[in-house]
Amino acid sequence: MEINKILVATDFSNEAYNALFYATQLWAEQECEFYILNVYDRFTPLQKKTKHELGEMSKIEKLEKESVVGLTKTFHKINLDVENDLHAFKILSKQGKLGQVVTQMVKNLKIGLVIMGNKGETGAKEIFMGSNTLKVISTLEQCPLLAIPKEVAYKPLKEIAFITDFKKGCTLKTLNPLLSILKVLNAQLKVFHIKEEEFLNATQESNKKLLEMSLMGVEHSFEPMYEFSSKAKVIDSFIKNREITLFSMVYTKKGFLERLLHEPVIMDLSMYTSNPFLVLPNRD
Numbered sequence: 001m002e003i004n005k006i007l008v009a010t011d012f013s014n015e016a017y018n019a020l021f022y023a024t025q026l027w028a029e030q031e032c033e034f035y036i037l038n039v040y041d042r043f044t045p046l047q048k049k050t051k052h053e054l055g056e057m058s059k060i061e062k063l064e065k066e067s068v069v070g071l072t073k074t075f076h077k078i079n080l081d082v083e084n085d086l087h088a089f090k091i092l093s094k095q096g097k098l099g100q101v102v103t104q105m106v107k108n109l110k111i112g113l114v115i116m117g118n119k120g121e122t123g124a125k126e127i128f129m130g131s132n133t134l135k136v137i138s139t140l141e142q143c144p145l146l147a148i149p150k151e152v153a154y155k156p157l158k159e160i161a162f163i164t165d166f167k168k169g170c171t172l173k174t175l176n177p178l179l180s181i182l183k184v185l186n187a188q189l190k191v192f193h194i195k196e197e198e199f200l201n202a203t204q205e206s207n208k209k210l211l212e213m214s215l216m217g218v219e220h221s222f223e224p225m226y227e228f229s230s231k232a233k234v235i236d237s238f239i240k241n242r243e244i245t246l247f248s249m250v251y252t253k254k255g256f257l258e259r260l261l262h263e264p265v266i267m268d269l270s271m272y273t274s275n276p277f278l279v280l281p282n283r284d
Helices: 014-026 051-056 059-081 098-109 123-127 132-139 172-185 202-214 231-241 256-260 264-268
Strands: 005-009 032-040 087-095 113-117 145-148 159-164 188-195 220-226 246-251 277-281
Touching (some): 005 014, 005 098, 014 059, 014 113, 014 145, 059 087, 159 231, 172 188, 172 246, 188 231, 220 231
Parallel strands (some): 005 032, 005 113, 113 145, 159 246
Antiparallel strands (some): 145 277
């Protein structure tokens, strides 16, 4: 599966623009359409609150105007910053709830990847706990999401980590977006398995074999590690020690990723503020 249609959500912050620019560098040598999406509703704060303007139009009308103006500025800026004939940019201004709108756009436009920037400074709580990113992740069933940390500079991605417990998310159908990214970047894959038990059960053994079959022809290695006091700390240490530049996990409700993100220590870890994070929907 080739990723050539990418949806980038923006709130016109520096973090959102950095995510858009980062994406153009990742796919620098691929022909791509980038859809830049801004979503607003009646709870969205106005950027400029003037009594005169609010008296002449409703808040929603004002938000729509601000959305179109912001998208137009972003469109012109990215075209100036990225001179690449392989890339085309389109803007989308939509009213509604972010998760619902993103899901609908993915379906309507046959999007292969959603990209969002994160604030970074407050760690995973800001990125995941009740945030827009988690809301989008939980509604995306057919499309992966790539979260780009605040102000992270693009550098060639040579090693990508796939973190798993071998319980779900090991089929070719689930892993196809990750394999596509590996191919585009010519990167190696490190399969990082946190061993919660001494031995794998029958389901885990079967899923490990499925994963090995899915990775045929892909340069990869398996690196098991026993869980100690905290899965999050073990993963953070692994990413730092191996100098991993992008890591990925599969999202399932009440699954490994969701449990991991509820560890209190998660807010103190740097992996979410310095490494792009690819979330794959489970399609087993």
